[in-house]
Amino acid sequence: MSMKTFLLPDLGEGLTEAELVKWLVAVGDTVVIDQPIAEVETAKSMVEVPSPYAGTVHELHGTVGEMVLVDTPLFSVLEEGSAAPAAEPQPAAPEREVAQSYREEERAGTQEPASEGSGNVLIGYGTPEGLSAKARKRRPRQSAGTPLAPAARGEAVAPRRAPLVISPLVRKLARELGINIAEVTGSGAGGLVLRSDIEAAAAVRSAPAAPASAPVAPATTPAPAQPAGDIDSRSGLPIASRTPITGVRKTIASAMTRSRSEIPEATVWVDVDVSNLLALRSDMKAKDPKNTPGLLAFIARFVVAGLQKYPELNSRIEQSAEGPAEIVGFEGINLGIAAQTDRGLMVPSIRNAQNLSARGLNAELARLTEVTRAGKASVAELTSGTFTLNNYGVFGVDGSAAIINYPEVAILGVGRIIDKPWVVEGELAVRKLTELTLAFDHRACDGGTAAGFLRFVADAMENPAAVLADL
The missing domain is CATH 4.10.320.10 (E3-binding domain)
Known part of the structure; x- marks a missing residue:
């Protein structure tokens, strides 16, 4: 008999858990090495888990929608030529090790053992043996006249397990x-x-107790029971749903909270006349419709040029416990592009964007958008950005005080393009206008640098031919 059990590995970036989205096989199916067994969603991306073994699927550990911890069983395979293992009695509470991120949580109902142990927390069996003597709670002394507990009288006591x-x-x-x-x-x-x-x-617990001698009421149809939690105690309104914050949404919430709590941000904005840029792109599309970059690709190229001129905005602030905080600059530019997907807001990045033309940026934009919306973007693609460009104009809004994508130091937003009255050479005209909004970390640079970068990008969008000639 040769049974192989596959444990969920760390899928990157020290992640401790993943949500089981879909089983791709069933018990009894024959699988080969590297055949996808399940789809799991981490806090970064959707991942297909392949089988490292060939044989027959013997057991699937977990149900769809369940959070599976790293280093816990995901599936078991009976290798080819092996007989099914004999059934063994199952323990009342199966032991599974909790990932490191949950080890600091208290275990309700745990009884402290007398001997030293590993310190690992096993689900269903709390084991605080790894704690120091000072960290352990002392047991209250037995006072005189208090009956001894069964254990103190030498009687056998059933071991107490945590839930x-x-x-x-x-x-x-x-x-x-x-x-x-x-x-x-x-x-x-x-x-x-x-x-x-x-x-x-x-x-x-919340149901009212019946009186000891309640009068007998006429037989009526009982009202349907209202379980606790259906009515919100704060607003008095019925609760429509409860959605756990997990996976990508959990990562987004954590990053946004950290950004707001740690980054002293400031915002500058400017209206930009993009009539010339739209005319330039229209002329290019008429001559070569298949190879003309999209509008966002042109803006991305101007942003990259602006970051090369103002590198303070292409940086990160690192705080060390041993010394002062540092502003870390980079040789290249990984331009993050905010993309709305069914799984939430994702920010894949174009690596070394400074080496790409507008056409190259356009091709990479299309590729990243496709893989990200399909949930196939890699962890590196989703976490390596050094500056973010956010085109929220596609949602029909003019501007937004965007939250900086931590740990970056700036984010540039582009609003919708609409017709507005504009003064051109002293004459009032109807022009195509958009609004650029730059949120930046005031620790990384001052307002003059931020305004200089924003003005550079705005000027490039208003006079694209002159700028593109030098790029």
Whole structure:
């Protein structure tokens, strides 16, 4: 017998978990090496997990929608020529190691063991052995006259186990509702405590107790039970849905929160007459419709040229515990392009954009947009940007005070292009205008640098032929 169990690996950037999106095989299917087994969504991208083994799928560990921790079983394969393993008795609570990111969380109902241990937290069995003696809570002394506990009298005591809870969201919900997880019977596989179990326990606790000698009421149709959590206690409104913040949305929320809390940002903006740029592109498209770059590619080329002239905006600030903060500059430019997808806002980056022409940028823009919306962009493509360009004009808005894509120091937004009255050589005319908005980290540069960069890009968009001749 040769059973191989594949553990979910670290899929990049130190990620500790992934959401199981789709199983691509079923138990009993024959698989070959490198055949995709499942699709999982990390905080960065959608990933197909291939099988390193050939044989028959024996077990799929996890259900669709479940968060799977790194280094826990994902699937098991019975290699070719092997017999199915004999059934073994299953433990009451299966042991699985929690990823490092959850090790600091408290375990409800955990009994401290007397011997030293590994310090790893096993789901269902809290093991705080790795804590120092100072970090452990002392047990209260037995006062005189207090009956001895069964263990103190030498009687056998059944070992106490912590509740089987995988999701930190479930533990958080229990704390918020004041529910002791140790007293909740899990309805999931192997006694796993689910969100519904916590909500049911809260509903039972909040139900009013019946009077001891209540009068018998006429038989009526009972009103449907309203489980706890259906009515929001703050607003008094019914709760329509609860959506856990996981995967990409969790990463976006974390980055935006960190940006707002750590970066002292300032914003400058300018209206730009892009009539000449649109006319130039229209002439090029008439002569060569297949090889004419899109408008965003032209703007990207001007942005890259501006960053080469004002490199302070193509940098990152690093804070070291040993010394002062540093502004880290780069030799090249990885231009991030904000893209709205079904999975949230993603920012893939064009690596070494300074080496590409407007046509080259246009081709790379098309490729990155396609792979990102398909969930196939690599971690490197989604995390290596040094400056972000955001075209929110496609949503029909003029401007936006964009949040800087941490840990970058600036982001440039482009609004919609509309007809507006504009003064040209002393005469009022109707022109094509857009608004550029630059949010920048005031630690990396001052307003003069930010304004100089913004003016350079605006001038390039207003007089594109003169600038493109030198690029």
